Amino acid sequence: MEEKIKNTNYRISSAVIKRLPRYFRYLRELLEAGTMRISSGELSKMMNVTASQIRQDLNCFGGFGQQGYGYNVKYLYTKISEILGVDKEYRAVIVGAGHLGMALVGSPMFAKRGVTLAALFDNSPDLVGKDYGALHIYDAAELENYIKNNNIDIAVLTLPRAYAKETAQRLANLGIKGIWNFTNVELQFEDLGTVVQNVHIGDSLMQLTYRIGSAEEK
Amino acid sequence: MEEKIKNTNYRISSAVIKRLPRYFRYLRELLEAGTMRISSGELSKMMNVTASQIRQDLNCFGGFGQQGYGYNVKYLYTKISEILGVDKEYRAVIVGAGHLGMALVGSPMFAKRGVTLAALFDNSPDLVGKDYGALHIYDAAELENYIKNNNIDIAVLTLPRAYAKETAQRLANLGIKGIWNFTNVELQFEDLGTVVQNVHIGDSLMQLTYRIGSAEEK
DNA sequence: TAGATTGTTAATCGATTAACAATC
């Protein structure tokens, strides 16, 4: 049972990577429900994918199952968590303490995924200095100082478009590991080694309206 | 130039559909910048995709370009808008007036995509009855009444997980056309003809931590 | 007309599914 995660020198396809978080969610649900084991066949029915795909996906990273038995839910959950970096305990700050920033602060999303929120930043005098639960809102001018001294890995950008590019550049210059970008500005810092994950929420709305339209045609 | 959008009896692949909103965004930017025409080659450089893919994608819906010239930006933007249903002027309500709901209300996202926000709903006595800009917050108990009488096409679910399933079921029973689901609950109402678009924001965070981890390995 | 660039067919590539031998 002490299978290591494969040293994946070869590139994992982005199709696989995009599916991993969904496995993570389903496995946690199974774990919480007290399920001990699951076969690729059972999981495939729950998730509406093929059992083949599940086995192929998992085998990119290692042989986590056992012939004739299936997968131990707790073990598989742990492995997928490791693959996704949940055990790395990344530390994040939220830059932009508007409604979106506050919505993220208030949700259990970060905690559930091993990410610790350390602080909030904003440039509005009305907000700077306030506390939200355990989190303090700092002046955006303090970003450099704070990030250098507090071991921050990830910045969540929930500020207005207008400040996005400049702020992101400052963060990348600091060598921050990841930027989770909710502003609709496309960012690019591969040269600086900063990973950018863009969230285009509006694209999702457009997919919805497309699908409504195409459903109505029939 | 009066090319009709192809009557797409055959199914457009979801790979194509997912790319359409990105074309929409880039084309608006070009339009705002005053660019009159663009070739698939130029656009491909801007967007970091192949020119072939752009031409293939567009030709699923019609021949919007002109040999030797390229694409008229305004015309193409209009056509893609039609394909995505921007011209349909869908009407939406937001169910759940917490921070996430308020963040969506305050953003220009809906207006930019032809979706009109009509009202907010919540079940907290502190919020019901208040107004935010032009939008009124109604009691969630009024959902049925309001939706029947106000021509609502889309419900945006930004309420706590606990109420998600029940509320979504009520909306689907009313025959609402689309549910934009921000709760992490997987919903399924294909039988009732309601399109569900799930937003799993946490999955995006997991992709970020995965990518940070795999970038660090090198 | 010559040059440019589309629309579309054909070739390639990659991802998904099926099949089955390995093995618990």
Next chain:
DNA sequence: TAGATTGTTAATCGATTAACAATC
């Protein structure tokens, strides 16, 4: 051991890219 189910190879399917004739 027999039954079950994985890990993995092979077959299929679909999506992307390349190529080029059509045409503005």
